Amino acid sequence: MSAASDIAGFIPAYPTRHEARLPLLQLVRTLRENAIGTYTKDTFERDIIVYRLLFKPMIMANHPELIRHVMLDNAANYERDPVGKRMLEPGLGNGLLTSEGADWKRQRRMMAPIFQPRRLAGFAEIMTEYSAALADKLVRLPAGQTVDMAEQMMLLTLDIIARTMFGADASTDVSAVGTAMDRYQVTVRPNIPDLLGLPRWVPRPDAAEGQRALAEMDAIINTLIQRRRDRAAQGGELGSDLLGLLLAARDDESGSTLDDREVRDQMATFFLAGHETTATALAWTWYLLSHAPAVEAKLHAELDAVLGGRPAQYADYDKLVYTRMVIEEALRLYPPAHTTARQAIADDRFERIDIPAGTMMIISPWIMHRHRLYWQNPDAFDPENFAPGKAASRRRYTYLPFGAGPRICIGQGFAMIEAVIILATLAQKLRARLVPGAKVAPVAKITLRPSPDLPMTMLPR
Numbered sequence: 020m021s022a023a024s025d026i027a028g029f030i031p032a033y034p035t036r037h038e039a040r041l042p043l044l045q046l047v048r049t050l051r052e053n054a055i056g057t058y059t060k061d062t063f064e065r066d067i068i069v070y071r072l073l074f075k076p077m078i079m080a081n082h083p084e085l086i087r088h089v090m091l092d093n094a095a096n097y098e099r100d101p102v103g104k105r106m107l108e109p110g111l112g113n114g115l116l117t118s119e120g121a122d123w124k125r126q127r128r129m130m131a132p133i134f135q136p137r138r139l140a141g142f143a144e145i146m147t148e149y150s151a152a153l154a155d156k157l158v159r160l161p162a163g164q165t166v167d168m169a170e171q172m173m174l175l176t177l178d179i180i181a182r183t184m185f186g187a188d189a190s191t192d193v194s195a196v197g198t199a200m201d202r203y204q205v206t207v208r209p210n211i212p213d214l215l216g217l218p219r220w221v222p223r224p225d226a227a228e229g230q231r232a233l234a235e236m237d238a239i240i241n242t243l244i245q246r247r248r249d250r251a252a253q254g255g256e257l258g259s260d261l262l263g264l265l266l267a268a269r270d271d272e273s274g275s276t277l278d279d280r281e282v283r284d285q286m287a288t289f290f291l292a293g294h295e296t297t298a299t300a301l302a303w304t305w306y307l308l309s310h311a312p313a314v315e316a317k318l319h320a321e322l323d324a325v326l327g328g329r330p331a332q333y334a335d336y337d338k339l340v341y342t343r344m345v346i347e348e349a350l351r352l353y354p355p356a357h358t359t360a361r362q363a364i365a366d367d368r369f370e371r372i373d374i375p376a377g378t379m380m381i382i383s384p385w386i387m388h389r390h391r392l393y394w395q396n397p398d399a400f401d402p403e404n405f406a407p408g409k410a411a412s413r414r415r416y417t418y419l420p421f422g423a424g425p426r427i428c429i430g431q432g433f434a435m436i437e438a439v440i441i442l443a444t445l446a447q448k449l450r451a452r453l454v455p456g457a458k459v460a461p462v463a464k465i466t467l468r469p470s471p472d473l474p475m476t477m478l479p480r
């Protein structure tokens with residue numbers, strides 16, 4: 020029997036799909052609490068939905084060619100959605116995620132070399148080291164002890180991103196940057212002033228706590244930047260961690276470098292974009308595996324054959340085919356970046372649909388990945404969806420956990436290598452089982468987290 024048919028009965032958790040649209044106040048409240056809880060049943064059956072929200076023209080783009088139009092063919096006419104930007108700018112400033120136009124292009128050109136395979140191989144050594152250490156810790160836990168696997172994944176990816184970014188300054192204040200970022204992140208959620216585009220002086224809920232967390236983070240990052248610049252001024256190395264690479268980055272076209280503010284904004288961006296996303300992808304992978312013993316057995320067979328007991332490394336990535344399929348399927352069912360949006364700059368048209376300037380395009384991996392028109396059995400966990408050769412038969416732009424077009428995730432390679440190394444290294448040593456009776460639901464904040472937590476027990480292999 021194939022793994023697919025073994026587990027066809029397992030439909031992992033998802034929020035209620037409403038029959039009708041929620042009334043406005045309930046809609047805004049649900050948006051704040053759990054954005055994916057606002058969707059109606061027919062959202063997963065229709066390909067283009069035109070509507071208004073707070074008088075604003077909106078289009079839910081569940082149509083692969085419309086997504087291609089917005090994210091690729093006519094991308095110049097679509098800027099990152101201003102609501103999301105207003106929410107993120109206080110923390111991320113003008114980094115890669117929040118900048119636009121020529122400024123974004125320059126930054127992207129300067130960042131691209133940092134994420135090339137040669138660099139990733141170096142970062143992967145850090146991933147292997149920390150994953151192996153966590154595997155050792157988890158297999159030694161007393162039998163039956165519960166751990167929150169979502170938290171464990173978050174701490175692990177935080178350690179990895181911190182070492183990747185500031186490895187040359189391995190000091191205790193580095194993880195404090197991540198803790199401050201996590202505190203800031205909790206305060207970033209849709210609110211009425213941001214939805215309406217009111218000026219910054221209009222009070223936002225949670226803004227004071229967000230500001231305090233940011234001030235703490237900035238103090239540490241700025242000290243680290245200064246320390247590194249001073250060291251270089253005295254003839255020392257800038258370092259080959261992300262901070263050193265950012266400080267050394269030079270734009271080939273203009274010859275310009277990044278100033279301290281820009282380096283700080285990129286660091287904050289990498290922290291925000293680069294650790295919780297991978298952590299939640301892994302948390303959901305453990306949740307799914309815990310319910311699908313046949314998939315888990317197949318995964319273990321691959322790990323035993325390829326690794327034979329040692330931790331996974333960069334060079335194993337290509338050979339860990341099934342491990343990647345499991346992660347890709349987890350990213351389909353629970354895309355950490357669940358929703359993205361663009362706003363039309365000028366009037367536009369797609370097929371017979373007029374798109375007035377100012378229209379907000381909602382592009383939701385959460386919806387596309389579970390859409391009735393594009394997937395068979397869309398709510399079931401089945402890694403065979405990503406078997407080699409399957410991608411060719413899939414309609415393009417129906418699977419977009421990392422986005423699409425020129426603004427596709429710059430950290431995609433980093434994230435996939437990290438997820439594969441962590442899953443392979445841990446799963447080789449242990450099985451994780453959801454505590455019986457634990458109710459886990461996906462809640463969409465900035466990322467799609469398992470809520471309230473992911474209580475699991477470890478079974479050493």
Ligand code: HEM
Nearest residue numbers: 115116292293296297356359420421422426428429430434
């Ligand atoms: C599983 C993990 C990850 C997922 C699911 C993910 C997802 C995404 C998505 C969907 C976008 C595009 C957003 C849009 O078009 O509006 C994006 C952009 C971005 N991601 Fe990731 N990401 C992940 C990991 C990472 C990592 C590890 C880093 C860096 C270390 C990173 C850095 C960024 C940056 C800087 C952008 C903005 C790119 C630009 O606008 O040019 N991400 N990510």
